[in-house]
Amino acid sequence: MSRSVPLVPTATACALALVLTACGGTGGVHGTPGGAGVADPYFPKAGNGGYDVTHYALTLAYTPDTHDLTGTAEITARATHNLSAYDLDLKGMKVDALTVDGKTAPWTRTGQELTVRPPSTLPKGKTFRTTVRYSGTPETITDPDGSEEGWLRTADGALALGEPTGAMAWFPADDHPSDKATYDITITVPKGLQAVSNGELRTEPTTRAGRTTYSWRTTHPMATYLATVAIGHYDITRTTMKNGLPVYVAVDPQEAAASRKVLARIPEIMEWEEYNFGPYPFSSTGAIVDRRGDAGYALETQNRPFFPGAPDTATLVHELAHQWYGDSVTPKTWRDMWLNEGFATYAEWLWSEDHDGDTAQQTFDALYDGTYYDDPSDNEAIWAFPPARPTSAAHISDSPVYERGAMVLHKIRRAVGDARFYDIIQGWAAAHRYGNANTADFTAYVEKMAPGKDFSGIWKAWLYGDGKPARP
Incomplete structure (x- = not known):
């Protein structure tokens, strides 16, 4: 555990006395720390409590030859209760300085948790800005399923990918899909390389002293895992x-x-x-x-x-x-991944159906009959667990989440007919546009959109049930 600069006088008493409550801030406000993690069922340390981020302004500089990244993150957030301390997710990297609303603030680190103690308690509803200056060699993170994310070195640069928890490898964040924000991402790289990110270029790239700067802006809410930087020749x-x-x-x-x-x-x-x-x-x-x-x-x-x-x-x-489905309507927790992958997989089926390929029903039948894949084990894997209940963090991107998730959508389509089905999937995207939703929200929405229909059998057998359902 390390600490930044010595505690400033206005924060010393609070920092020494901090256990479960903070000493009074302006106006005698008392507060409690925000939670370290939001109790996600698969990634309990991901995200943080006590605040809601509204905007990230990231200023980055990367040198591929040395793998050095320097960054300044200005994180604008709103306190959701009287807040005496709060956490950010940051894995690796060295914190060089940290301020809250322009005032130096003490901080500590344990694992991926960067705990910040503002100079005075932040009252509920207050908008505040945390500025973190950091540097070092960003990490590549290995997921529970063995895949790699975070900061990936490439032949001519680097690539930042964040699903599910890789964003914390390259910027401090409330790294959970339930907290979405807008972004400004500015990246400076050696001349001759490009830096691509989300949203749109704010200005044309500028070059000075052998380095080129790219400034990107994302004006619609975005989950941390969807933020990216790609550096290289393009x-x-x-x-x-x-x-x-x-x-x-x-x-x-x-x-x-x-x-x-x-x-x-x-x-x-x-x-x-x-x-x-x-x-x-x-x-x-x-x-x-x-x-x-x-x-x-x-x-x-x-x-x-x-x-x-x-x-x-x-x-x-x-x-x-x-x-x-995933970016605009984002899952509340990683348990709800099928709302991303089931929808996107079913989009493939619909495209095939509309472009002289197999119909969605033919794809459904091939999956059910075990003839979709050449390898029998791949066909069997579809029934390993229900799409709404992956067995662990290592399985949130497994076949049941994709194929069986798509099969749930096809069962709904068969139950309500095409006209009502498209009303449902379009309405779902509109009702939760730029927000978060979970499986219970979806099933309630389907039932609302198709009154009089009984979906209990679909939910029980296809969405939540173990094993292969009876012949449809």
Whole structure:
């Protein structure tokens, strides 16, 4: 456990006396510390209590040759109770200085928890700004399922991916999907490299003293796990769709030829998804394509999904569908992952159905009959656990969450018919736009949208039930 600069006089008495309550702040306000973690069922240390972040302003500088990252994070938040201390999630990295509303504040660190003690208690409802200056070599984090996230080194730069808890490797945060915020991300890199992030460029890149700065802004709420930075050599394409929506695509030159044809379909896919899922929730779209091997998975990073190598059309459809289901409507906890992956997987089925491929019913039948995959163990894995109840953190991205989650949606479609089904999925995206929702919210919404229908059998057997349900 380490401490920053010596406690300033105005905070000394509080810091020494702090146990469960704080000494009085301005006006004699007394407070309690915010929780370290939000009791997520799979990642209990993720996130923090006592405040709600509204904006992150991140100023970063990275040197790939030395792997050094320096950063300043200005975190604007609102206290949700009288707050004597609060935590941020930050793994690795060295904290060089920390202030709260411009005043030096004492802090301590234990594991991923950076505990801040403001000079005086923050009253409930107060908006405050925490500024953290930090530096070091950011970490690559290995997930419970063995995949890697956080800060990933690439052949010509770096890549930041955050699902589920990797954001804390490169900036201090309330690192849980339940706390969404807007972002300004400014990245300075050696001249000749590009730095791509979420949202839109605030200004054109500027170069000074051999380094180039890129400034990105995300004006719609975004979960920490969807924030990204991609640093390297990219071929950049900027276009607009017929409706004026900007399309920003960044492709590693080694993947340009293989990616060109499929990425040209982004406008077509976006128009199809808007027709099926409702108005696009964000202010730009696109993609980031890095080299194969730079990461082990594609990810629905907000505005422009990330792909390790040229994606196929189904994967592009999947990750763009997440912009509605996962990015705009975000799960309250990691238990609700099927609301992301089941929807995006079902989008693949619907695309196939509308483009002369297998119908959704044919895909459903192949999965149920065990003929979808060539490997029998892959077919059997679909029934390992119910989609709404993954067995552990290591399994939140397993087959039941994707395929069986999509099967739940198909069962709803069969029960209500196409017209009502599309009303449900479009209405769901609209009702929780830019917010968070869980499985109980979804089942209640479906029942509200289809009064008189009995969904109890679907919920019991397909959503929450163990094993393979009886023949549909």
